[in-house]
Amino acid sequence: EAGVAQSPRYKIIEKRQSVAFWCNPISGHATLYWYQQILGQGPKLLIQFQNNGVVDDSQLPKDRFSAERLKGVDSTLKIQPAKLEDSAVYLCASMGPLNTEAFFGQGTRLTVV
């Protein structure tokens, strides 16, 4: 079974630039999460999708972050404009219909300079 795919693995941008991350979840997984993990901390939820609908985006900084999952499969997360404090690893995870075993991708390490 293929895992959760994310790209790119690494990205370096200057502050005020924009960036986009892509995630392809495990086939058949309806639930998709985007998490932000700052160095030395646990992952923190940004947004949760169920199919193509948003379940929870209460912690998403909506003035600069946006995410979509238009066809209920893969998803993109965008930051515009980026700030220095956005430097982190952005993790995508998906969970299957039995609501067990959320699997994570390798993440995208973003550095804002």
Next chain:
Amino acid sequence: GESVGLHLPTLSVQEGDNSIINCAYSNSASDYFIWYKQESGKGPQFIIDIRSNMDKRQGQRVTVLLNKTVKHLSLQIAATQPGDSAVYFCAENMYGQNFVFGPGTRLSVLP
């Protein structure tokens, strides 16, 4: 908001000894818990899970214990190996909601 915390931020054990990593959770309504292992530069890797209707679950070399009375979760690793060195996170979940992670415990296996 609700959060998951850990008692010990770092843990060093001798190779071959057993490791115990502890976690306190705050949401009594959480009904599903997962332990993840995260190695440097990688995403969290699922280790073992447990539902709130259980108090113990065993896997290969790992055991998770759940004490709902005191809202405490632990991960026991038997015969700890160098490859077990990583950061371990517990995460709590309510059905249909997101996973809330703690800050993590770094496990260091000494030769």
